[in-house]
Amino acid sequence: MTTKSLSSFIRASLLMLVLAALTSACGGNHRNQPYYEAQEPSEFFEDGKSSRPLVPNTVAQGQLRDDAHLYTGKQNGEDVTTFPFPVTEAVVRRGQQQYNAHCLPCHGFTGEGNGMIVRRGYSKPTSYHQQQLRAQPHGHYFDVITNGWGAMPSYADQVQPRDRWAIIAYIRALQMSQGADVKTLPVEERQRLDNPPTPATEGEGGGE
Ligand code: HEC
Numbered sequence: 459m460t461t462k463s464l465s466s467f468i469r470a471s472l473l474m475l476v477l478a479a480l481t482s483a484c485g486g487n488h489r490n491q492p493y494y495e496a497q498e499p500s501e502f503f504e505d506g507k508s509s510r511p512l513v514p515n516t517v518a519q520g521q522l523r524d525d526a527h528l529y530t531g532k533q534n535g536e537d538v539t540t541f542p543f544p545v546t547e548a549v550v551r552r553g554q555q556q557y558n559a560h561c562l563p564c565h566g567f568t569g570e571g572n573g574m575i576v577r578r579g580y581s582k583p584t585s586y587h588q589q590q591l592r593a594q595p596h597g598h599y600f601d602v603i604t605n606g607w608g609a610m611p612s613y614a615d616q617v618q619p620r621d622r623w624a625i626i627a628y629i630r631a632l633q634m635s636q637g638a639d640v641k642t643l644p645v646e647e648r649q650r651l652d653n654p655p656t657p658a659t660e661g662e663g664g665g666e
Contacts, residue, residue, distance in 0.1 A: 531598075531601055564576055568636065600623070603622045
């Protein structure tokens with residue numbers, strides 16, 4: 459072994475020793491810590507509980523819900539009429555995916571209120587296309603998803619606030635789609651409507 463390789467061998471060995479010492483010290487500490495099941499009593503704290511309450515006036519990371527617009531859909535007690543963030547195509551697509559997962563079973567593909575659960579006997583929701591519902595501010599929709607409405611349960615646990623807004627954007631798109639004036643469509647889309655592509659393979663093996 460040359461002097462150089464010997465010294466680097468010694469250095470590497472020392473490093474290994476230090477690492478070994480560190481990891482074993484670390485493992486030792488963990489082993490000595492008491493392990494509690496949820497809600498298990500503890501003799502260590504005065505109140506006899508192992509679960510510690512939140513420290514007053516502190517907020518866990520990501521839990522500061524100080525944006526009333528985003529988290530309640532209200533400002534000064536009134537339903538908001540704007541979105542708390544820009545509505546992009548990605549937001550509407552996310553809304554579609556979330557709508558299909560959580561709302562479609564009752565409200566149906568186009569929002570008419572004829573989803574599968576309703577066809578099996580659940581109360582029929584109001585159609586999203588009724589004027590009285592079209593006219594409701596965005597904040598009202600946020601409130602319905604968050605707190606439920608009449609026969610409809612709350613979806614606050616299943617749908618996070620940002621996704622509630624995404625769903626509302628998608629419902630607005632559904633509402634527009636059912637009441638749109640053909641003249642407002644881009645030329646290509648109008649041409650597609652006039653000359654729908656012939657479904658070449660339809661009926662072959664589909665079985666429907
Ligand atoms: C289990 C069935 C069911 C699901 C799932 C459901 N709803 Fe509903 N929804 C209803 C029913 C029933 C009503 C009518 C309630 C009433 O008027 O008593 C309703 C009403 C509504 C209304 C109208 C409220 C008003 O002002 O009249 C909105 C908006 C709405 N739902 C949005 C949603 C959205 C968004 C989702 C998905 C996050 C959703 N719903 C999921 C059953 C459902």
